[in-house]
Amino acid sequence: MNTLKTSTTMATGSATPAAAPTGPAGEPLPRRSQISPIADAVAIMDQIPGGGLILTTVEAALNWGRASSIWPLTFGLACCAIEMMAAYASRFDLDRMGIIPRATPRQADLIIVAGRATIRIAPIVRRLWEQMPELRYVISMGSCATCGGPFYYDNYSILKGIDQVIPVDVYVPGCPPRPEALIEGILKLQEKIKREPILRQQAAAALRGA
Amino acid sequence: MALRTEELMLNMGPQHPSTHGVLRLVVTLDGENVMDVQPDIGYLHSSVEKMMEHRTYVQNVALVDRGMDYLIALNNEQAYCLAVEQLAGIVTPERARYIRVIFDELNRIASHLVWLGTWAIDLGATTVFLWCFREREMILDLFEKVTGGRLHHVYYRLGGVYADLPEGWVEECGAFLDYFLTRVDEYETLLTKNPIFLARTKGVGTISRADAIAMGASGPVARASGVAYDVRKAAPYEVYDRMEFNVPVLTDGDCYARYLVRLTEMRESVRILRQALLNLPGGEIRARVPMTMKAPRGEIYVHTESPRGDLGIYLVSDGGETPYRVKIRAPSFSNLYALTEMMKGWKIADVIAILGSIDIVLSDVDR
Numbered sequence: 001m002n003t004l005k006t007s008t009t010m011a012t013g014s015a016t017p018a019a020a021p022t023g024p025a026g027e028p029l030p031r032r033s034q035i036s037p038i039a040d041a042v043a044i045m046d047q048i049p050g051g052g053l054i055l056t057t058v059e060a061a062l063n064w065g066r067a068s069s070i071w072p073l074t075f076g077l078a079c080c081a082i083e084m085m086a087a088y089a090s091r092f093d094l095d096r097m098g099i100i101p102r103a104t105p106r107q108a109d110l111i112i113v114a115g116r117a118t119i120r121i122a123p124i125v126r127r128l129w130e131q132m133p134e135l136r137y138v139i140s141m142g143s144c145a146t147c148g149g150p151f152y153y154d155n156y157s158i159l160k161g162i163d164q165v166i167p168v169d170v171y172v173p174g175c176p177p178r179p180e181a182l183i184e185g186i187l188k189l190q191e192k193i194k195r196e197p198i199l200r201q202q203a204a205a206a207l208r209g210a
Numbered sequence: 211m212a213l214r215t216e217e218l219m220l221n222m223g224p225q226h227p228s229t230h231g232v233l234r235l236v237v238t239l240d241g242e243n244v245m246d247v248q249p250d251i252g253y254l255h256s257s258v259e260k261m262m263e264h265r266t267y268v269q270n271v272a273l274v275d276r277g278m279d280y281l282i283a284l285n286n287e288q289a290y291c292l293a294v295e296q297l298a299g300i301v302t303p304e305r306a307r308y309i310r311v312i313f314d315e316l317n318r319i320a321s322h323l324v325w326l327g328t329w330a331i332d333l334g335a336t337t338v339f340l341w342c343f344r345e346r347e348m349i350l351d352l353f354e355k356v357t358g359g360r361l362h363h364v365y366y367r368l369g370g371v372y373a374d375l376p377e378g379w380v381e382e383c384g385a386f387l388d389y390f391l392t393r394v395d396e397y398e399t400l401l402t403k404n405p406i407f408l409a410r411t412k413g414v415g416t417i418s419r420a421d422a423i424a425m426g427a428s429g430p431v432a433r434a435s436g437v438a439y440d441v442r443k444a445a446p447y448e449v450y451d452r453m454e455f456n457v458p459v460l461t462d463g464d465c466y467a468r469y470l471v472r473l474t475e476m477r478e479s480v481r482i483l484r485q486a487l488l489n490l491p492g493g494e495i496r497a498r499v500p501m502t503m504k505a506p507r508g509e510i511y512v513h514t515e516s517p518r519g520d521l522g523i524y525l526v527s528d529g530g531e532t533p534y535r536v537k538i539r540a541p542s543f544s545n546l547y548a549l550t551e552m553m554k555g556w557k558i559a560d561v562i563a564i565l566g567s568i569d570i571v572l573s574d575v576d577r
Contacts, residue, residue: 074227079280089343103227121253154264157257
């Protein structure tokens with residue numbers, strides 16, 4: 001948190017190099033950086049006593065919302081997609097965890113790479129991932145998406161793991177994984193989302209970009 | 211003043227919720243009318259035929275599950291095991307042949323249920339999808355009790371099957387069949403006389419008998435166009451020659467006919483299953499085949515009736531432990547040829563309905 005505070009003041013200073021406003025004791029005052037409202041809010045909160053606690057509480061509320069409504073992209077490659085469909089369907093019913101499939105990457109938070117990816121489809125998976133809005137997650141479902149699986153040896157067309165193309169958050173093992181295994185993977189992803197300090201991450205990202 | 215018009219090229223896929231996998235369709239449009247459709251395949255090419263040359267005959271059973279059509283793992287194993295057995299002269303025990311027929315037909319029902327559910331969801335009927343998967347889970351439970359797997363089983367072995375049916379399974383399967391027939395009637399109440407469904411399927415995507423034959427279509431797609439051909443009748447394998455069942459044939463050749471053919475096939479599968487369960491003999495389930503078996507020099511072509519059509523395997527052996535060359539005749543691949551003929555002249559909204567009606571699985575097309 002300390003490093004973030006310094007970087008905030010530095011960035012504010014560099015935006016107005018002539019006269020940085022100072023307080024009565026000569027310390028730099030927090031001011032609107034014109035860079036990012038989140039960065040400003042985080043900087044102000046970090047400087048008031050107890051602000052960090054409030055920030056963490058707000059983050060927890062935000063993360064609870066994000067983790068409880070993960071919208072995955074409907075994108076199946078091979079056999080695992082059938083088990084993914086089974087997970088959406090009657091018996092396993094992913095809807096009860098707030099998971100509603102979206103048909104376009106522009107509305108999706110999560111891409112479940114279900115099945116073997118060929119070298120030919122790899123650029124398309126990459127483009128779909130790039131089309132998703134930020135704070136996106138990837139679940140690699142099944143052995144093939146994880147490492148090539150049974151198609152590892154003597155094979156000229158299968159990509160040996162989707163993590164050569166896009167970063168993966170959760171690996172779900174199995175050939176194919178049962179729907180229960182996919183649900184377990186999604187629960188792991190929810191845990192991960194709930195731990196993320198998203199406000200501070202976004203503030204730092206905004207300042208890096210400035 | 212004449213308006214200038216030009217044709218529009220539309221890419222559908224590879225990521226599209228209704229392409230049933232990673233198929234890319236290059237559709238040429240004149241307004242809303244489809245002028246031409248060119249399928250672009252190969253996005254799921256798994257080089258399985260090449261891989262099979264590097265694995266022994268016994269190992270390959272696990273590979274045909276995944277590398278070929280993944281919805282019908284047991285029918286793939288059936289075709290492959292039949293080819294090797296006929297080449298090597300292995301005689302399968304009577305009980306194993308009956309068990310194989312039981313599992314082939316159960317897998318046919320499961321595959322048709324996935325087709326019906328996903329096609330109905332393409333046409334906007336979400337309930338059918340949920341109902342179909344409800345019954346499919348029950349079939350998968352039956353599979354799991356015997357094979358241990360839901361989707362990929364590796365249950366058939368060269369010369370038989372891996373394990374015998376557990377106690378009480380036959381009765382359980384019989385009870386499921388009684389239940390399932392009432393459910394098929396239930397699907398019909400949702401779709402068969404539904405005006406929206408009829409408007410989207412009846413008379414849409416027709417293909418004539420001559421065209422279906424010329425394009426090499428098989429299975430329900432050909433039978434809906436009046437081709438009375440079923441490998442189970444034409445060249446019976448296992449114990450299909452002892453079973454009494456009808457092959458549904460319709461002459462309309464449209465999406466609706468393909469739907470009716472598959473629904474009737476599910477009922478006929480139940481009929482076959484009942485006979486097989488009733489006449490199931492006792493005895494051995496597996497002939498003694500060494501793990502390092504070698505097939506004699508030669509070649510063989512075996513075809514079976516998979517849920518999608520005529521599934522053939524051409525196997526060449528040079529006398530070693532691994533096949534010298536394997537060629538898979540995939541029914542979906544040939545049915546895809548017929549797709550262009552079916553779609554020409556229809557509207558863009560019908561593309562989804564027609565594509566779903568041929569029950570395409572891209573793993574089968576690309577292999």
